[in-house]
Amino acid sequence: MKRYLVPIILPVLLLTFSCKQKTVVTKEETGPQFNNQLTAEEKAGGVMTPEIMWKFGRLGAMALSPDGLTVLYTVTDIDLRTEARRTNIFKVPVSGGESVQLTTDGGSSPQWFDNGRSIAYSDKDGNLTVTDPEGKVKQTVAGLKEFEAFNIAPAGNHIYFTRRVKLDQTANEKYNLPKAKVRIIDDLMYRHWNYWSDYSYSHIFVASFDGNKVSEEKDIMKDQKFESPTSPYFDEGEISWSPDGKFIAYTSKRLKGKEDAKSTNSDIYLLDISSGKEINISEGNHGYDRYPVFSPDGSKIAFQSMERDGYEADLDRLFVYDIKTGSRTWVTKEWTFDVENINWADNQTIYFTCAYMGTIQVFKTSLEGKSVDKVTEGVHDLGPISVKSGVMVTWLTSMSMAPEIAKVDMSAGEVKQLSFINKAIYESIRMGKTGEKYIKTKDNQNLQMWVVYPPDFNPSKKYPALLFCEGGPQSALTQFWSYRWNMQMMAAKGYIVFAPNRRGVSGFGQAWKEEISGDYGGKNMQDYLDATDAMAKEPYIDPGRMGAVGASYGGYSVFYLAGIHGGRFKAFIAHCGVFDFVSEYGSTEELWFPDKDYGGPYWDNLKSYKYSPHLRVDSWDTPILIITGANDFRIPYTQSMEAFQAAQLHNVPSKLLFFEDECHWVLKPQNSIIWQNEFFDWLKTYLK
Numbered sequence: 001m002k003r004y005l006v007p008i009i010l011p012v013l014l015l016t017f018s019c020k021q022k023t024v025v026t027k028e029e030t031g032p033q034f035n036n037q038l039t040a041e042e043k044a045g046g047v048m049t050p051e052i053m054w055k056f057g058r059l060g061a062m063a064l065s066p067d068g069l070t071v072l073y074t075v076t077d078i079d080l081r082t083e084a085r086r087t088n089i090f091k092v093p094v095s096g097g098e099s100v101q102l103t104t105d106g107g108s109s110p111q112w113f114d115n116g117r118s119i120a121y122s123d124k125d126g127n128l129t130v131t132d133p134e135g136k137v138k139q140t141v142a143g144l145k146e147f148e149a150f151n152i153a154p155a156g157n158h159i160y161f162t163r164r165v166k167l168d169q170t171a172n173e174k175y176n177l178p179k180a181k182v183r184i185i186d187d188l189m190y191r192h193w194n195y196w197s198d199y200s201y202s203h204i205f206v207a208s209f210d211g212n213k214v215s216e217e218k219d220i221m222k223d224q225k226f227e228s229p230t231s232p233y234f235d236e237g238e239i240s241w242s243p244d245g246k247f248i249a250y251t252s253k254r255l256k257g258k259e260d261a262k263s264t265n266s267d268i269y270l271l272d273i274s275s276g277k278e279i280n281i282s283e284g285n286h287g288y289d290r291y292p293v294f295s296p297d298g299s300k301i302a303f304q305s306m307e308r309d310g311y312e313a314d315l316d317r318l319f320v321y322d323i324k325t326g327s328r329t330w331v332t333k334e335w336t337f338d339v340e341n342i343n344w345a346d347n348q349t350i351y352f353t354c355a356y357m358g359t360i361q362v363f364k365t366s367l368e369g370k371s372v373d374k375v376t377e378g379v380h381d382l383g384p385i386s387v388k389s390g391v392m393v394t395w396l397t398s399m400s401m402a403p404e405i406a407k408v409d410m411s412a413g414e415v416k417q418l419s420f421i422n423k424a425i426y427e428s429i430r431m432g433k434t435g436e437k438y439i440k441t442k443d444n445q446n447l448q449m450w451v452v453y454p455p456d457f458n459p460s461k462k463y464p465a466l467l468f469c470e471g472g473p474q475s476a477l478t479q480f481w482s483y484r485w486n487m488q489m490m491a492a493k494g495y496i497v498f499a500p501n502r503r504g505v506s507g508f509g510q511a512w513k514e515e516i517s518g519d520y521g522g523k524n525m526q527d528y529l530d531a532t533d534a535m536a537k538e539p540y541i542d543p544g545r546m547g548a549v550g551a552s553y554g555g556y557s558v559f560y561l562a563g564i565h566g567g568r569f570k571a572f573i574a575h576c577g578v579f580d581f582v583s584e585y586g587s588t589e590e591l592w593f594p595d596k597d598y599g600g601p602y603w604d605n606l607k608s609y610k611y612s613p614h615l616r617v618d619s620w621d622t623p624i625l626i627i628t629g630a631n632d633f634r635i636p637y638t639q640s641m642e643a644f645q646a647a648q649l650h651n652v653p654s655k656l657l658f659f660e661d662e663c664h665w666v667l668k669p670q671n672s673i674i675w676q677n678e679f680f681d682w683l684k685t686y687l688k
Helices: 040-045 171-175 257-262 487-492 510-514 523-536 553-561 581-585 592-597 602-609 613-619 638-649 669-686
Strands: 058-064 070-078 085-093 108-113 118-122 128-131 138-140 150-152 158-166 200-209 214-219 239-241 247-252 267-272 278-280 289-294 300-305 317-322 328-330 340-344 349-356 359-366 372-374 381-388 391-398 401-408 415-417 434-440 446-452 463-469 496-500 541-551 571-575 624-629 654-659
Touching: 058 108, 058 381, 058 391, 058 401, 070 108, 085 108, 108 150, 118 150, 150 239, 158 239, 200 247, 239 289, 247 289, 257 592, 267 289, 267 300, 289 340, 300 340, 317 349, 340 381, 349 381, 381 401, 391 415, 434 523, 446 487, 446 523, 463 523, 463 553, 487 496, 496 523, 523 541, 523 553, 541 553, 541 669, 553 571, 553 613, 571 669, 581 592, 581 602, 581 638, 613 638, 624 638, 624 669, 638 654, 654 669
Parallel strands: 359 381, 463 496, 463 541, 541 571, 571 624, 624 654
Antiparallel strands: 058 070, 070 085, 108 118, 118 128, 128 138, 150 158, 158 200, 200 214, 239 247, 247 267, 267 278, 289 300, 300 317, 317 328, 340 349, 349 359, 359 372, 381 391, 391 401, 401 415, 434 446, 446 496
16 A cells, blocks of 8 residues: 555555554653764764664654744654654744754644644643744643544634544453453454554544633544544544534544455545534445545545555545535546645645656646646655645655655745755765666566665676565555665665566556556566666676565565576565465455455465465575564564575575564664664675
């Protein structure tokens, strides 16, 4: 799934990026000094290291003022020694200038209200706090406890917030045995991505709000065993207020158990908060419907919509619902690229982002849908975006720069960076050059790839090289920045990294994306081999020192390549990859994915499981490092154990890196340091 999340970047079954898990507001540690300055030794080294990566300030939420003049944003610092986190709020003028820190004692999820005269945010203790735009006077809002996301209505007199509501009985409660540790399970979706069901559901509450206190709260989903926002991301972008504050539009997936596990059918509901009347505005569409956004005059709702049930990589279309007539219009009917981050500029013009030819750019269209126009250019990723009073701000990201705040000229398309969160780090280390390369595949298709070169690259030298295998499998391989799979860090170790946009990725049209379903070991694997052969011919690459690395679908790719690569690679690293289709189908949770991409359950269509890597393990002969986490329920850790055991029994040099407290990603700072060091030690050993 190629979601672009706010405030977290995305992407699903087989992703390489982080996901937002079930959120519970907890007190943030203030920790020690959070000394994120580079040491003299790190400055002398002058290149990216795992330790330097944890000194980056990490951009979070972004909020543009109603007048379009000021941007609020959050930065999170992490102390590697204690793993403490500290998030604070900053502001910067859209016209440019110095950023100003508004909080020093913690603050997240900032939001403007009262026509830009006030700011609300979550403080470090999980309370709702309001302050003035200068951050001088702070007051805790009374009457609101234990919330997750919140949003104040544009009119300023109401607020919605989300909270988990326990509705299911535990075994301990049923038998009155509090020390028992057992789950009684009678349906599917009892665990998801990286958490077990906690017998509760994310509900939306609406309450009165006067700037000082919250009162008369009401659970608009009372007693319903459904959620909004939807799991596993619980993205607050799935809920929005109407401009007059009289309506809420929100996403909910009203399926349970087996139906939930096998379907992607979510819908958007429009609720009149006064009467409680609810309308399903996407009724009849059976795929994903998400991310509703009201037009400025409140007469229409734009949203993302996929047509086919059970296909999470279907084309993400722009739909508009007319509240008065009840009609729905597919605005981007001739557009074969995905639509994300929808923003209304006025009542007729809509801006959005999408992955496009290896980057993420801003586009616009009108309600007439006569054309989709590309607004921006450049080797970067843009989004999420926010538009207020004719001004657009966005995140600006590349493989060489962690996300920063930027302004987009909506007419000329020029992008101007506004924040400089990690300027001191960039001034002390050298980044490798990033280049774009096209090759012809075996079936005469144009294959684009990104190539990252080591700092101080010398074309007269010979370098080892790494094939980066993208996850997804239908996610976008663009100018992303990762705090784990960071290509600049790989390049800093002396490797040339090449990342092909093989068959199945987003950003090259829907037809290209759909070529992977049911063909996991086919054209996209040949794309990897073609890219590797092309790079091996470059005079600056040593073809005898090439490796392949990847996570999720990338991990699957490594397992599969290990059985077919024909001696091209001398080292493999597979993170959380699928090894055995049959056992994975029997233990994963989002069954719509293998139902679509494998062709259904193995008992109905075992022939379609021919691309399972375990069937080619007799051809494994190349050293392989395998990485997994105990809390990965998307691709259960037993897949990696099976692969490691097979490698060991075939006398293939192999190592298993098993994290007891990680999920599909290695997220904890000290675990990450070990992950990176083992990663590069393995490559150093076998690509020396």
